[in-house]
Amino acid sequence: MLGRFIDRSTGDLMRVAQAEVVWKALDKLQIELPSWGFANTGTRFGKFIQAGAATNIAEKFSDAAQVHGFTGACPTLALHVQWDLANGLKDVGEVEKLSAKHGIRAGSINPNIFQNQEYKYGSLGNPDPAIRRMAIDHILECVAIADVLKSRDVSPWFADGSNYPGTQNMRKRIRFFEEGLKEIHDALRAGQRLLVEYKPFEPAFYHTDIADWGMAYVLAKHAGPQTLVLVDTGHHYQAQNIEQIVAWLLHHKMIGGFHFNDRRYADDDLTLGSIDPYQVFRIFHEIRMYEWENGVTADIAYMVDQSHNLKGKIEAMIQTVCTAQELYARAALVDYGRLAKLQQGCDLVDAEETLRGAFWVDVRSMVKEWRISKGLPPDPMEAFRASGYAERIAGERRARNLGAAASYA
Numbered sequence: 001m002l003g004r005f006i007d008r009s010t011g012d013l014m015r016v017a018q019a020e021v022v023w024k025a026l027d028k029l030q031i032e033l034p035s036w037g038f039a040n041t042g043t044r045f046g047k048f049i050q051a052g053a054a055t056n057i058a059e060k061f062s063d064a065a066q067v068h069g070f071t072g073a074c075p076t077l078a079l080h081v082q083w084d085l086a087n088g089l090k091d092v093g094e095v096e097k098l099s100a101k102h103g104i105r106a107g108s109i110n111p112n113i114f115q116n117q118e119y120k121y122g123s124l125g126n127p128d129p130a131i132r133r134m135a136i137d138h139i140l141e142c143v144a145i146a147d148v149l150k151s152r153d154v155s156p157w158f159a160d161g162s163n164y165p166g167t168q169n170m171r172k173r174i175r176f177f178e179e180g181l182k183e184i185h186d187a188l189r190a191g192q193r194l195l196v197e198y199k200p201f202e203p204a205f206y207h208t209d210i211a212d213w214g215m216a217y218v219l220a221k222h223a224g225p226q227t228l229v230l231v232d233t234g235h236h237y238q239a240q241n242i243e244q245i246v247a248w249l250l251h252h253k254m255i256g257g258f259h260f261n262d263r264r265y266a267d268d269d270l271t272l273g274s275i276d277p278y279q280v281f282r283i284f285h286e287i288r289m290y291e292w293e294n295g296v297t298a299d300i301a302y303m304v305d306q307s308h309n310l311k312g313k314i315e316a317m318i319q320t321v322c323t324a325q326e327l328y329a330r331a332a333l334v335d336y337g338r339l340a341k342l343q344q345g346c347d348l349v350d351a352e353e354t355l356r357g358a359f360w361v362d363v364r365s366m367v368k369e370w371r372i373s374k375g376l377p378p379d380p381m382e383a384f385r386a387s388g389y390a391e392r393i394a395g396e397r398r399a400r401n402l403g404a405a406a407s408y409a
């Protein structure tokens, strides 16, 4: 199969070997799409409405199917329960129908424990036991929804925290989180996982209850073995070494999921690799090296977590998936046998160059060839644009979208 793309007369054996590695790596890279990434969302100050944005869950499935259709890498769609299943468990039948219609499975089930008026002072960390109960019950319903939809991961992100020193008892709130997460863990079905996401700030600006990977780790350990940590690239301070966090979590077998996005400042939701592709490569490198050393595939759910305000939503998703594939393919090209020896010998320059050398390989033609071998379009963006889908949905959805409120105050 591969041979068809190789000009044997040039005897480019190195390229054949590289292409084989890239193809194998791409075969196993699946990337979940976020339902909310297809809807109109905005900044704190307003939304710029897109005529073609998805206005309901049926449209989100349809848009996700486009991304999957052209990239072949995105068979699942993450759902945010209140945005996608407004009636909770009662809406599961509708999701099953859409899933069958579009050939996209329901992915991680994301509770909404941050937007109801009740959650003004927190959800699981709220001082009011009735509100904690409400939040736990919502997540328990998410566990049940995930069970029916056969989704493995329930993936809460907690906005809990406080804005002013002295206004909340941080230690009490740790206990509330310990109790709540334990109860949720104990309700998980066999094979399900609870992924705890952390974030240093926003919307809380003084203290956030689960502010970093250490807090998420300790809470996950306390909850039980089916609870793991989820890393989101945008949820770190500027200088933080994210790949080191990934290495620690891999070492302890505590990483369950990864949210892709890029940022210049904070949780900016920029396109993966748009600001710092080397950062993404370094994260993939840590994962690949762990896999090489242990002869396993790290069980990490890769998901996009971006909601674009300016770029076309489907185009931005396709761009993200292609970027992830390219950077993953480049990480796959690191010669780990060689690197391990160089590390052992503290051969600094050669070790670094071994890593950098893989980063600088232009894998785009190999990725294209992989796509062709799978019956996919070599250039997913071009194929999507040629399909006319974007124009069609803009026409169909325009009236509904333009009627939506976009103002901040």
Ligand code: RM4
Binding pocket: 036, 110, 157, 197, 232, 259, 267, 305
């Ligand atoms: C948060 C976090 C969560 C996502 C929400 C929409 O910042 O990244 O993963 O569910 O945004």
Ligand code: MN
Binding pocket: 157, 197, 232, 259, 305
């Ligand atoms: Mn996230």
Ligand code: MN
Binding pocket: 232, 234, 235, 267, 305
């Ligand atoms: Mn985020």
